[in-house]
Amino acid sequence: MRTITMTKRVIKQIIGDKRTLALLLFAPIFVLFLFSTILNSPIVKPNLEAVNLPPALIDSIKSEAKVIVTTDTKDALSRLKNRKFDGLLTFENNTLTVTVEGSDSSINGAVKKAISVAFSEYTKSTIFTNPKLSQAGIKMLENKFVFINGAETMTAFDSVAPMMMGFFIFFFVFLLAGISFLRERISGTLDRLLATPIKRYEIVLGYFLGFGIFVMLQTIIIQLFMTYVLGITIKGSPLLVLLINIILAAGSLSLGTLLSAFAKNEFQLIQFIPIVIVPQILFSGLFSLREAPLWVNVLSKFFPLTYGADALKEVALRGSTFSDIGVDLLALTGYALLFILLNSLALKKYRRL
Secondary structure, eight states, X not given: OHHHHHHXXXXXXXXXXXXXHHHHHHHHHHHXXXXXXXXXXXOOXXXXXXXXXXXXHHHHHHTTSEEEEOSXXXXXXXXXXXXXXXXXXXXXXXXXXXXXXXXXXXXXXXXXXXXXXXXXXXXXXHTTTOXXXXXXXXXXXXXXXXXSSSOTTOOHHHHHHHHHHHHXXXXXXXXXXXXXXXXXXXXXXXXXXXXXXXOHHHHHHHHHHHHHHHHHHHHHHHHHXXXXXXXXXXXXXXXXXXXXXXXXXXXXXXXXXXXXTTOSSHHHHHTTIXXXXXXXXXXXXXXXXXXXXHHHHHHHTTOXXXXXXXXXXXXXHHOXXXXXXXXXXXXXXXXXXXXXXXXXXXXXXXXXX
């Protein structure tokens, strides 16, 4: 009987907490819908440019990829480096050379698959008209890949490691800042501070800078571990990667403290993870969004982790410089400042100044 009474009590508590009830019922559906939308949008046909290819080979490739015929190899390489398309095909001395930008393993895989299938069909159609075509020649053609960035041995983890670095920094800083700030409020420390002449923005900046020291240490440790223990290669400046991570952590820190103002306990703070953190994982670039619906690509632009992951990938995998990622850094800084401002406004419900 006491068990039934306790059960009724828990049910009433959950029903009384509308946010908990909504998250229990709708958050899983929301996350599963996002996963379904993104994972069901793979790269079906890569975009390729071709120079000096036999017409029959172009026809074979067109069945597996989108092909544009061009004549200027130099301009095509420039467009490839800027990721305007996925691969450049050249044909010389009976050798098919496939050049890829190389930093995205999903694109590399799509190009390799398309070329493999297309060349197989091309070989079958020409072997009867050219009996002297040797098996050695076929093998050479199949394996002639050139990487501008990355390498043939690049794994899927190598491709997503910079973005994973940014995500873990963002996620753990969010938890650290949110829970710490929440405990300060629950323990009454924040109320005592608000009873003094201190301004709201001074409280927010004080917590921000105080936590920021430990956030910086955490960021450095994670970056050193992934670089020297996991062996992740950073093509660009390690200091620029550190700067990106610190600015990204600053935005996560201010976001964590902001959302903690709307939670009564740690459980309610953790409830924000499915609707604030999980979508950022999906939209940050860990999964290709190129073939996803337009609304997915538009929505991804509203998440700070999107800009952090893009900047990390640019520097770590492509060797980009500060000027190349200026827009991403500006967006991350803007998010951090916005969350700090909203933090100050959120404290109004604790004290009017």
